[in-house]
Amino acid sequence: MLIDHIPVLGLRVRTSRLELRFPSGDELATLAELAAEGIHEPDMMPFGNPWSELPGPKLSRRVIQQHWKRQSEIKPDSWALNLVVFVDGDPVGVQEVEADDFAIQRQVTSESWLGLRYQGRGIGTEMRAAMLHLAFAGLGAEEAVSTGYLHNPASLTVSRKLGYAENGMGRGISRGKVALEQHFRLTREAWEQHRTVDATLEGVEPCLAFLGAEKE
Structure with missing residues (x-):
């Protein structure tokens, strides 16, 4: 079976109202149509x-294509789910979690997007919290980092x-301008202190070696 070779396909993260997982082909098509809205x-x-300014089709x-590309490039020393x-x-x-040399650094970073018609309901916070539960409780991360533009409150x-x-400032580029x-930065200790979302995990154990996350 395909899942025997790509074990992350069986990964599930659930909260009281959300589920995070890899989609079927039809679900991916629906997601793509949502993005175009x-x-x-x-x-x-x-x-x-x-990329979000591309015309609909x-x-x-x-x-x-980005989903397929990310999935095809997963390896223990560099991955993005x-x-x-x-x-x-x-x-x-989409709630992405990614890492390089996770076995050594035990650090993850993340990106995400949410369809406009689902915004303003607290889903963005809950899906990041679910991702953090996977990272810390499931994969054994020691810290998570994130970066956001000041114009994206x-x-x-x-x-x-x-x-x-807060862990310093930086200079990025948005629409061709600085x-x-x-x-x-979020440490494991801070994550444990601020946890407010209950989450459950399924299918993590088969993924550990695949993601360089085997327990020592």
């Missing part, structure tokens, strides 16, 4: 690469709400 307001760009195709977020069985966005608010500490970035 919009994932942020026209006057705000949350990404360094403005190209944007949908990009979401699908594009976990799709589901509410009542419907895909509503929603992302900064999520980080602060979940216990990330954009200031806020860096954040």
Whole structure:
């Protein structure tokens, strides 16, 4: 079976209302169509690469191809899990968690997006919290880092709400111009102190060696 070779396909993270997992082909198509409806307001760009401004059909195709690309490139010393977020069985966005040399660094970073029609319901915070549960409780991470543009207060608010500490400023690029970035760091201790979302995990054990996360 395919899952015997790509064990992350069996990974599940669940909260009281969300499920994070890899999608089926039809679910991925639905997700791509959701992205084409919009994932942020026209006057705000949350990404360094403005892929979200592609015209509808190209944007949908990009979401699908990026998902396949990320999945095909997973290896123990470098991986990115594009976990799709589901509410009542419907895909509503993507919560990515990624790491390089995880066996040594035990550090993860993350990116995410949420369909516009699902924003403003606290889903963004809950899906990041679910990802952190996977990272710390499931994979044995020691810290998580995040970066957000100062012009994207929603992302900064999520980080602060979940216990990330400010960890310096940086300079990025947004739509061809310099954009200031806020860096954040979340230690295991801070995560444990700020946990407010209960989550359960399924299918983690077969993924540990695949992701360089075997327990010492």
